[in-house]
Ligand SMILES: Cc1ncc(COP(=O)(O)O)c(C=O)c1O
């Protein structure tokens with residue numbers, strides 16, 4: 001049986017399963033809070049993107065946006081699936097290199113790349129740098145000359161689209177910290193600067209309109225806006241792009257309010273609209289790149305918590321508190337993001353109560369779920385929160401000096417610890433005495 005439209009089963013004990021394993025046994029074995037991933041779902045998501053491009057006969061690169069969840073093990077899965085990897089910092093770049101991702105398949109982003117970040121990318125001959133601003137172009141020119149190197153580059157453009165998502169995760173709007181603005185001529189100026197550069201091999205354009213977007217019309221609009229500009233550049237400079245990167249941002253289901261479309265449809269609609277434009281402009285089909293993060297790992301991950309204290313305020317609200325919160329999942333506090341969950345050891349029982357799930361940080365805003373229907377709750381029950389695979393562990397923090405939770409992979413009914421639980425010694429490792 002599937003549970004509440006999430007792709008997980010309930011076993012004969014009435015416990016929630018992930019990847020064929022009992023979540024209660026996993027919680028006992030590894031402790032809570034615990035992030036658990038069904039790796040077969042991650043692979044399925046990767047393949048949905050890669051295979052759709054193959055079926056359409058379009059040359060493509062699917063780069064996993066590692067900001068969604070970066071660790072050695074997850075990047076090894078991406079390598080096995082043949083994906084490229086997008087990084088936005090020296091730390092993410094270092095992790096990708098350590099995970100054995102071929103440097104040529106790494107793309108570096110960032111609106112304020114440091115000299116060290118750019119130098120590490122250049123020294124390792126990574127596949128592509130997505131330049132974001134004029135200051136970065138200057139830095140890049142100096143560093144390439146210093147290292148006597150060349151590198152492939154895309155220009156990140158901002159098409160001026162308000163994607164229908166939370167303001168904090170919109171990136172393609174006019175008033176954005178990211179990219180070269182298309183309407184005021186900055187994108188064209190960057191293009192003129194890079195078009196015939198001796199060390200910067202200008203490959204094409206990059207555009208990412210935001211995250212957790214369901215409507216394909218926003219992506220299509222981005223394609224239309226890019227091609228309007230490309231039509232002018234073709235006329236004026238006889239330019240045709242080798243690569244067009246349309247970023248990530250494909251939405252996933254967190255609660256029943258979300259209705260994502262299948263991943264292949266995003267690709268199909270994107271390719272259809274690009275095909276329309278290149279035929280109209282009589283251009284060769286560029287290589288199409290995308291960089292999904294959330295849609296690859298989001299639904300494949302759950303978080304397990306142990307229920308501790310409860311508080312009933314008659315006529316107001318029933319609180320249950322768990323042993324994690326905004327330290328392992330910042331998204332509700334940061335974006336008012338909504339989640340769904342289930343009492344994993346009572347997953348087969350009817351719901352008779354409504355509770356709100358609080359974390360244990362010293363913050364009133366540290367709430368994971370408001371108004372969740374559950375059976376009667378006992379201290380020690382295990383709560384599973386769905387769809388925590390993206391931007392959960394990667395945005396985890398040590399507020400109130402909580403240690404970061406462990407991460408476990410499940411595949412072929414075998415569980416494997418892939419990130420150890422932080423210890424209090426780990427938390428103190430950089431503290432120095434002042435006595
Ligand atoms: C440039 C860029 N690429 C890719 C992504 C990945 O987005 P998502 O995880 O929504 O697919 C992001 C995050 O929004 C981004 O900023």
Ligand SMILES: N[C@@H](CCCC[NH3+])C(=O)O
Pocket residue numbers: 169171211212331390391
């Ligand atoms: N961290 C965000 C998305 C990342 C945005 C990246 N540009 C989230 O949890 O939804």
